[in-house]
Amino acid sequence: MQQQEHLWWQKEVIYQIYPRSFQDSNSDGVGDLQGIISRLDYLQWLGIKVVWISPIYPSPMADFGYDISDYQDIHPLFGGIRDFDQLLAEIHKRGMKLILDLVPNHTSDQHPWFIESRSSKDNPKRNWYIWENGRQDGNLPNNWLAQFGGPAWEWDELTGQYYYHAFLKEQPDLNWRNPDVQNAMFNMMRFWLDKGVDGFRVDVMWHMIKHADLIDNPINPDYKPHMATCEQVLHVFNTDQPEVHDIVHKMRRVLDEYDDRMMIGEIYLPIHKLVAYYGYDSKGAHLPFNFQLLTLPWNAIAISNAISEYEGALPQKAWPNWVLGNHDQPRITSRVGLDQAKVAAMLLLTLRGTPTIYYGDEIGMRDVPIPFAEIQDPQGLNMPDKNLSRDPSRTPMQWSGNPNAGFSIAKPWLRIDKNYKVVNVETQKKDKTSCLNYYRKLIQLRQSEPALRNGDYRPLYADNQMIAFTRKWEGDNFLVLLNLSHRPCYYKPSYEMLSGIIMASTSMELEGQKISGNIELSGDEGIVVKIES
Numbered sequence: 293m294q295q296q297e298h299l300w301w302q303k304e305v306i307y308q309i310y311p312r313s314f315q316d317s318n319s320d321g322v323g324d325l326q327g328i329i330s331r332l333d334y335l336q337w338l339g340i341k342v343v344w345i346s347p348i349y350p351s352p353m354a355d356f357g358y359d360i361s362d363y364q365d366i367h368p369l370f371g372g373i374r375d376f377d378q379l380l381a382e383i384h385k386r387g388m389k390l391i392l393d394l395v396p397n398h399t400s401d402q403h404p405w406f407i408e409s410r411s412s413k414d415n416p417k418r419n420w421y422i423w424e425n426g427r428q429d430g431n432l433p434n435n436w437l438a439q440f441g442g443p444a445w446e447w448d449e450l451t452g453q454y455y456y457h458a459f460l461k462e463q464p465d466l467n468w469r470n471p472d473v474q475n476a477m478f479n480m481m482r483f484w485l486d487k488g489v490d491g492f493r494v495d496v497m498w499h500m501i502k503h504a505d506l507i508d509n510p511i512n513p514d515y516k517p518h519m520a521t522c523e524q525v526l527h528v529f530n531t532d533q534p535e536v537h538d539i540v541h542k543m544r545r546v547l548d549e550y551d552d553r554m555m556i557g558e559i560y561l562p563i564h565k566l567v568a569y570y571g572y573d574s575k576g577a578h579l580p581f582n583f584q585l586l587t588l589p590w591n592a593i594a595i596s597n598a599i600s601e602y603e604g605a606l607p608q609k610a611w612p613n614w615v616l617g618n619h620d621q622p623r624i625t626s627r628v629g630l631d632q633a634k635v636a637a638m639l640l641l642t643l644r645g646t647p648t649i650y651y652g653d654e655i656g657m658r659d660v661p662i663p664f665a666e667i668q669d670p671q672g673l674n675m676p677d678k679n680l681s682r683d684p685s686r687t688p689m690q691w692s693g694n695p696n697a698g699f700s701i702a703k704p705w706l707r708i709d710k711n712y713k714v715v716n717v718e719t720q721k722k723d724k725t726s727c728l729n730y731y732r733k734l735i736q737l738r739q740s741e742p743a744l745r746n747g748d749y750r751p752l753y754a755d756n757q758m759i760a761f762t763r764k765w766e767g768d769n770f771l772v773l774l775n776l777s778h779r780p781c782y783y784k785p786s787y788e789m790l791s792g793i794i795m796a797s798t799s800m801e802l803e804g805q806k807i808s809g810n811i812e813l814s815g816d817e818g819i820v821v822k823i824e825s
Contacts, residue, residue: 298746300389301491301554301578302611305641305735306648310619311348311370313355313688314651316700319569323699325371325379331691334717336386338607338654338728339735343383344391344493344556346619348376352402352693354462355440355670357393358495359400364478380488389490391556396477396543397499398463413451420473420805421457421464423448424506424683428616435508436530437522441674458499458530460670468500470541478546485550494543497557497569501536503529520671532561540569540576552576557614560587563598563605568608573804578644579613585636586621590628592776596754599643599761603749612645617653623685626659630632631816634730634798635774638818641734642763642772644749654731655720659684660709668706692718725800737796737820743768744820757781757815762823770795771821778815785811792821 306653309589315327325348335343347357348370357367366376383390408417424433424445433454434442438461445454446461456465466473481492485684509525540557547553557569557577584598606612616624616636625633633656636732641648662683683706691698691714697712709715720726738744747765754760757777763770771792775781793806797819807821 295790299554300552301342301743302646303739304389304646305339305738306342306344306646307335307338307340307392308344308346308618308648308650310346310651310686312705313686313699315689315691316702316704319700319702321700321702322369322705324369325366325375328377329379329382331583332382332386332388334562335390338732339739340649341489342389342391343389345393345675347395349395351671352400352462354400354460356394356668359398359402359460359463360395361400361404361478364483374575377417377487382622384488391491391493391554392489393495393645394481395493395495395649396468397496398457398459398465401462401464405466409464410448410451410455413453419470420467422467422502423451423453425453433806434506435525436506436511437525439520440671441521442689456502458496465499465502469504469535474539474542478542481543481546482549483545485553490552491554491556491578493558494577495558497540497580498532498559498561499530500534500539501533503533505702507781518678520678521675525778530564536577537568537571541571544571544575544577548575556581563602567602567605567607567610567795570607572607574607574609579611580612581648581693582645583615585614585616585640586618590632590636590776592757592759592774593754595639595776596751596759596761599749600751603644612643613648614640614645615648616640616642617650617685618648619686620649620682620684623650623657623659624653625656625685629816630656630658630727631798632776633814634727635776637731638734638772638798639759639774640819641731641738642770642820643765644747649731650685654728655690655715655717656727657687657690657715657744658709658711660687660707662687662707664706690716692716703744730798730800734820735795740767741768741770741795741822743770752786753783755781760781769823771823773811773813773821774818775813775815778813781813783811783813785809790824792823794819795822 312323314323315331316323317326349360350362350365350367351357351359364374389797405420408415419487430555432445438444439459443450457463458465507529509528512526515524555577555578559566559580566580569577588594624636667681669681669683688699688704688708697708720728743763743765747763750762752760759774761772794802794805797803798817
């Protein structure tokens, strides 16, 4: 494949913004669209070309925007449609792209569709949601469990039936087997595409179709008390049904009505099931999110094997992608420590495929302890003894050493890490050795070297400490060597590598050095070497 054939979403780095926590412009303690606009120059400086924004639609905020009451407007908390239009224009003016979060699996219980649906059994929108009678013995329709705790069925007194909700009871699931639901959602997609949005990240794509017979899920024999209560069963019949791929194809056809648009799918599934979402004809999701770096233990052999498995499982023409962090998971710095987080960043930005960065990871932000009395995330509130709140990874961006880290002059909606006077953008911009400048350097290197952006991936070696691989494009060849341990490690290169120049390193003093023969790495060290032909 020639370089010019790669599309924008294959070449660039995606940056996820959690809008409540990025920048407050109107002093209410919550981030907003004007706040994002004010920070676009920072993203451009960092080298970001693609911005993905978590939901900004009208919502009662039972799940902080993932419970939508109007798909075609903006929540006043974030601004209005004019603010959105300005944001889109400012992003495009800078040569950047905008991806919106799309939440098609469920709505808010305050959405007009659901209000109509629950008004009576014979309402025209009754079948827009999943309604079911209880069993003859008076029990729930089946044993399906909600992701945020408790049964997935909620009794509706008015109509005497249960409705299904995969998440909160305030988030009833839509019935995607209904063509009217499909058409309404496709038209909603066109509303935003007509405005010029460049793509969608589709929330819980693998949940969208449920087994038509509502069969009980099997019991999970490996369940442990520390796990989320929903994991007491294996989600066999309420997720990843064969018919979901037809829905994904239809969504893709809507995107293909427009030039140069794309779709990401949020899918937490094993690799062999994940890759099916590309579509048998490559007409499914452009990028089914690959979360292996989020879910695997930080072990060199496990990660190297997973990379090879993923590369081997990709369908023809499918483009890979990698994710280190998002709003649902602990931050990479809290999972592996700051030193290894820099190694992880080098892995993310040198692997083949599109990388996604979660806001704040570029400065080494970590999970912030939130006292129970301040927890807002429903997952944490509903399972208080399991430490499953997602609030710690959603705290406000640390811009400066000013009060509230420069995020807001009002009290922020979530507390800010006590380290903000040291860990912030303003301070790190001035420090050549900072995490921020390290990220920027890696992004610049990736953008300037076709081998790192488009080249072939070839695994070379892995042991309990180290991963080694090459990226090749035409005449250029790069060796990436990563020590995923705290102890020194050693690599004896094959005859193919005679010598090279270290182009990037977790240890800044190594950059520019010529290297040949055996290579020694300190603990928590990684290097990117341009091999001399």
